[in-house]
Amino acid sequence: MPAKMKIRSAYATLPSAERKVADFILENSERATRMVINEIAEAAGVSVPSVTRLARKLGYSGFLDFRVALASGTANMETRKNTDILPEDSEDTVIEKACSASINALEDTYKALNKQALISLAHAVETADRIFLCGNASSALLAEDIMGQLHTLGLEAVVITDPTAMGVYKRRFKKGDVFIGISRTGRNKVLNDALKAAKQNGAICAFLCNYINAPAAQIADFFFCTSRLDDFKTIMGRETNITMISLLNLLIILVARSVKQKQEAQASAKK
Numbered sequence: 001m002p003a004k005m006k007i008r009s010a011y012a013t014l015p016s017a018e019r020k021v022a023d024f025i026l027e028n029s030e031r032a033t034r035m036v037i038n039e040i041a042e043a044a045g046v047s048v049p050s051v052t053r054l055a056r057k058l059g060y061s062g063f064l065d066f067r068v069a070l071a072s073g074t075a076n077m078e079t080r081k082n083t084d085i086l087p088e089d090s091e092d093t094v095i096e097k098a099c100s101a102s103i104n105a106l107e108d109t110y111k112a113l114n115k116q117a118l119i120s121l122a123h124a125v126e127t128a129d130r131i132f133l134c135g136n137a138s139s140a141l142l143a144e145d146i147m148g149q150l151h152t153l154g155l156e157a158v159v160i161t162d163p164t165a166m167g168v169y170k171r172r173f174k175k176g177d178v179f180i181g182i183s184r185t186g187r188n189k190v191l192n193d194a195l196k197a198a199k200q201n202g203a204i205c206a207f208l209c210n211y212i213n214a215p216a217a218q219i220a221d222f223f224f225c226t227s228r229l230d231d232f233k234t235i236m237g238r239e240t241n242i243t244m245i246s247l248l249n250l251l252i253i254l255v256a257r258s259v260k261q262k263q264e265a266q267a268s269a270k271k
Helices: 003-013 016-027 037-044 048-057 063-077 091-112 115-127 138-152 163-169 189-200 230-236 242-270
Strands: 130-134 157-160 177-182 204-209 222-225
Touching: 003 016, 003 063, 003 091, 016 037, 016 048, 037 048, 048 063, 091 242, 115 177, 115 204, 115 222, 115 242, 130 138, 130 189, 138 157, 138 177, 138 242, 157 163, 163 189, 177 189, 189 204, 204 242
Parallel strands: 130 157, 130 177, 177 204, 204 222
Antiparallel strands: none
């Protein structure tokens, strides 16, 4: 996963000092790749240990490892257009920047994607007794769309969006089930409790989220972090779920392909 994507995905959960480091690096990423740890700490107005803690929280062994990853990502970003949407931009420019931002977010999500994990999840979904899709707000709408596609493939899928229903189903998850949680923040307590219950009862668990250090990352069998689009949040009041939609569509494509291959094999065997 690109270093800047890791920073953005963890940003909301960072303490004040580490957030100052994150702010400086996000605003001065190219410059930061040429700075030593003391210089970054001074520029951000924090202590050196705060810089180290941020690097380790993002999964790096230390500052040098983090700086190398940041430099690699910055080099790749040089060919990208500036996608910040400004108040003075024309509508044509907004369209261009929004499309560019969406493409960049999808590219970042692809780079961070564990393809083998997604393939394994697709196999689990295709052979599951029941598939539970859980989320609330706009994630609930996404879950319902995926449920419809799974029904079209002949699979048994259930959407759980109501907190009371999640509480009831906590006692009904079992081995052979697949639980898929969908959440932008990954910090909905009811959803996380349902995830824990599903895991404890033997279900295969997957979780999609915009934040790399969400609690579900330590619980789910398959955890997928999708890239956020901050400009869209500034305008719409929330992040877009375009990357989640794309990732779930990839899952459906893999499942549909497997279902079709089995159907063709069965039809061929009957001839």
